[in-house]
Amino acid sequence: MRILIANVNTTSSMTETIHAQAAACATPSVEIVGLTPSFGPESVEGNFESYLAAVAVMDRIVRYDEPYDAVIQAGYGEHGREGLQELLDVPVVDITEAAAQVAMLLGRTYSVVTTLDRAVPQIQDRLRLAGLNERCASVRAAGLPVLELEADPARAVDAIVEEARLAVAEDRAEVVCLGCGGMAGLDRKIGDATGVPVVDGVAAAVALAEGLVRLGLTTSKVRSYAQPRPKTVTGWPITSRFR
Amino acid sequence: MRILIANVNTTSSMTETIHAQAAACATPSVEIVGLTPSFGPESVEGNFESYLAAVAVMDRIVRYDEPYDAVIQAGYGEHGREGLQELLDVPVVDITEAAAQVAMLLGRTYSVVTTLDRAVPQIQDRLRLAGLNERCASVRAAGLPVLELEADPARAVDAIVEEARLAVAEDRAEVVCLGCGGMAGLDRKIGDATGVPVVDGVAAAVALAEGLVRLGLTTSKVRSYAQPRPKTVTGWPITSRFR
Amino acid sequence: MRILIANVNTTSSMTETIHAQAAACATPSVEIVGLTPSFGPESVEGNFESYLAAVAVMDRIVRYDEPYDAVIQAGYGEHGREGLQELLDVPVVDITEAAAQVAMLLGRTYSVVTTLDRAVPQIQDRLRLAGLNERCASVRAAGLPVLELEADPARAVDAIVEEARLAVAEDRAEVVCLGCGGMAGLDRKIGDATGVPVVDGVAAAVALAEGLVRLGLTTSKVRSYAQPRPKTVTGWPITSRFR
Amino acid sequence: MRILIANVNTTSSMTETIHAQAAACATPSVEIVGLTPSFGPESVEGNFESYLAAVAVMDRIVRYDEPYDAVIQAGYGEHGREGLQELLDVPVVDITEAAAQVAMLLGRTYSVVTTLDRAVPQIQDRLRLAGLNERCASVRAAGLPVLELEADPARAVDAIVEEARLAVAEDRAEVVCLGCGGMAGLDRKIGDATGVPVVDGVAAAVALAEGLVRLGLTTSKVRSYAQPRPKTVTGWPITSRFR
């Protein structure tokens, strides 16, 4: 089984972090392939960047020409999952939704701790559209930019622990989701500090993607995610025009 | 890894059907153990029976004295999952919720096709409490009692196909969930007849339970599912009084 | 008119408290009969205990062999009301729902003050299923176990008053419901301290049950609460096996 | 105990029908007083008429100068209940809400059958504001004007039975509410024809009003229904200006 996991930004070190976390969680027989978009922002923090990243991820996936069994979109609260589902015949798992689903199996309510305050509304909107927001106690921001997770991991852990504790004490969360692909690997530290289960979206997505592949299930093509109709699409894939 | 899967009724042939489906879906290294309650109704179709079954399942699980890694409650729309979560330290997965979660990874909306009309409200209530009902297009009943699934499988498939087709055409479902533990194994037949992914709750629960165990995650003990407080509980486990 | 009121735990002094409150509220011509389950926990604080109590209450009611006109389940936020509705031909009133309904006749919003924090999610879930949660401003816990209500009533009143005041001031509740069968009789004290109407669930349930009987109305048997289908139910009533 | 029941229109024969139904349902010691507004429409079918009636009912109640214990507003889906709650110190019960509450004690879902199609949205809005709409399966119209209920009762019963049957069969209602004060007294006929409990709003309101008075409870004065602030109100009560 081969699972593609797409970073949503162009920072390759973050792709490596995500890949490492995914590979560590996967069962041994599963191959994880990390992909980095060819264009777009170095980190995704807002709608403009997220829309651009959505297209860049789709562009990157359609140019991958080896066989694969599932795709994971490793951006938290980002646009684009529905487009991938239309284009592909294999299951597509978004880490935002995977984390929420796993959290809902573990406790009655969950909170998400993300990076910047401006990411909060996007995550809330993605959870609402996914129909997974009813048991979401809160989405909190640790107040640090995505790239700082790598630059200063100790400070990042402290800030995330602080918000996770507030989520449990004040928002009555029973589980905490790490709301950024770049937080992969921090789950145990945060869990030790808070006493509740901590769900990393990348890990959750790997488990769900593996499960779907084993069950032989893939995206319904009946209506919402039917294959695009044949038509003239100028400039696609976009990377073919860049060279 | 050992996963217990509990039938909710006392009909052991149905336990065998459920066990066979679970074992067929599990990865080879996972042992599936099927359990049948010692008391309760021969089939569960309504709230009185479901409450009794909830206690009978809890009674049966607490008397299992080998180690195990996860528990699946294989009753569709039944009471009791929260009680198991309080009593146990391993993950507990309910097939109603597992099927809904997997369906939501495959399409924008899903429908459930169950047995009797009177089961519909119970399934709707369980999905609402689980926060998984927003993308539920409908819960439909095939109009046949649980035990008839075994007595006349051909008629059962026809009746389920008919409702599944209506769910897709009229209720705009993009995925169909088989709404009874006893429907295990019918997923491919129904899928072929309807053209949409069909999710069997037992299979879905096995995939999710395996995933949780591999991720090292279990139920939050912070509030809703904290261990019961020490106190006098008369007549528990109930089976110890029957002999 | 005879109304059965069932305590959900096995502590008979609490049955007496509940009975006294119910009898004090009933019109003089109504006989109130208090019943205590034959098995189960000495107090109900969590889902495991609540499921067990649900079955124990059903078991106790079906063994009552005098005629009666209505049944009140006197556990706050507990499971089981739907099962009683299936088994019986007389109206069944749950004190959680009765209190909420009466509160909604008195103010635009209400809060519930219950015992332990872990009871909060259960009460919220019961109100949601009952469709009575939209005007619920909050469910707050006074932080004391059920049995302490009897052991130290003065401290109980203080703790409940504190939370009731916060409900009015911060959660904007206009009415307060006492969220435990064992709080019966404290309504006037709490009302004097907070200045808002205080609804005791037992009193509310008596008023509603009397009203239903006078109107000649009882549970609909059309779908959700239809009589259980004839089938083999092993070990029921459970108490017959204990002896 | 004396309960005032206010017709919302100026047709005194309808006040008599409502009064007769209320008196028949009340316990013997309760005196029911029927009141007719001094101005406004002869039947209330729409928002303009309903707003006018709301003021006319308030005007009529404030001019009643004998003591009383509770007030019932006997218009289905009409405006005004909140105003009465501000003006009065006794409980105020609206028949729309009373019927819904009683229905919710009897079945998992209920439908309302009203007169004209244009009344449907108003009833839905009142139930939504009252937080009682979640278990409302449908609001259906029998297609006949309010005053025709009196002019041709046989045709009215037929039309209401037809919609009530559809509510049960297609909308999955388990209880039916009669959605017009003028339908008082038809409940048994409709019940016999449909096999589900039928709730008359006037009867329901009498039971609830009696219950509130017996429990010594009245409207919270904390925020929404606080007494109007002292100020100059020109032309009030309006009837004093007419003469």
Next chain:
Amino acid sequence: MRILIANVNTTSSMTETIHAQAAACATPSVEIVGLTPSFGPESVEGNFESYLAAVAVMDRIVRYDEPYDAVIQAGYGEHGREGLQELLDVPVVDITEAAAQVAMLLGRTYSVVTTLDRAVPQIQDRLRLAGLNERCASVRAAGLPVLELEADPARAVDAIVEEARLAVAEDRAEVVCLGCGGMAGLDRKIGDATGVPVVDGVAAAVALAEGLVRLGLTTSKVRSYAQPRPKTVTGWPITSRFR
């Protein structure tokens, strides 16, 4: 184009304030006519007063005998808009709804800052009925009566700024609506102090009303707002009886 704007209270200086704000916002070719009810309260703060004002506004509009193109009801959170829509053939715009709509074009969430605490529930209810409450972050009260806005404008601005700041910082509002017709003209001051767009309901209503007239659109007469049926309505218009 002529637009009528109705003050909901009888204080003519407030009509002048509202008229001035409306005229300042209107395109030059549009004539704004301010109207004051002939009866009712000097300020509207609660349901009793609001119902009375609803009728008084309808009474005032129907007696206006020049042609006009649209009507604005300039009371925040008040009853009555639906009645005007039934009576009139021109568009009717309520300032509560207009402000919310405009706010939703400017930010993801908005808060309303109103006068007295008791106005909060009414505003919430009107927004809920209008289907505009989902993105409402909060409704806050500045704690000052309507008429004090005129008596002490400096204190009013301070109190409103304070609540607006809390709405942005704590409730996560991205836009603030001024929740009282009498706050017309304060928008720029509050905007400067908070850094978010501030929407005055009168200004918003003028823009929307102009737009509707230019597009040639008016109220649907199909169901909810159909013209009242011909019938005897005693005492209408009410002012004709006062003289």
Next chain:
Amino acid sequence: MRILIANVNTTSSMTETIHAQAAACATPSVEIVGLTPSFGPESVEGNFESYLAAVAVMDRIVRYDEPYDAVIQAGYGEHGREGLQELLDVPVVDITEAAAQVAMLLGRTYSVVTTLDRAVPQIQDRLRLAGLNERCASVRAAGLPVLELEADPARAVDAIVEEARLAVAEDRAEVVCLGCGGMAGLDRKIGDATGVPVVDGVAAAVALAEGLVRLGLTTSKVRSYAQPRPKTVTGWPITSRFR
């Protein structure tokens, strides 16, 4: 005042249709500029195409180097509005939301009639995110592709009228929105055929955009739509790479 209106697809004849409709609705002093993306699909019917179009529209707008006062995105149910709001300092109006807002000023409920069935879920999701779906009675599809609106207008009108009639009769819509930028100009024909107000999204958006500009209001920059943070964005604007 200059308003940019962006077609979401690359078919310039459709840009012309949209431009003509916008110009016909605008007040005379307003200049409407129609823009066509430089890349993307010839028509937008699905999520992949919509995400690509979202980026293409942003790309096109940022390359427009004359001053302007507002931007209209003329795709129905499409992604991208939030990204434009982040990038720009002028108001951004989406035709889906504009149509819904105007419809809600005209009737209690509205339906949308769009092109293909697969567009329905996208429109529903956009309305849900916009908080404008509560009064949406239905979204119906006329069953014809976007480009056929131009190829066979007579058939298009027939198909839309048919669905609009069903929306009014069966879904109880009181207003109909034309759910495709390419339907601009059909509003009067559909209105004549159905008897309810028909709202064209382009016309509605022009009215709202004009209003916002006149009121001096623009997008809040506080959180959701704050300007993107300074960072390296590779390949942006995308068109600069194509040449």
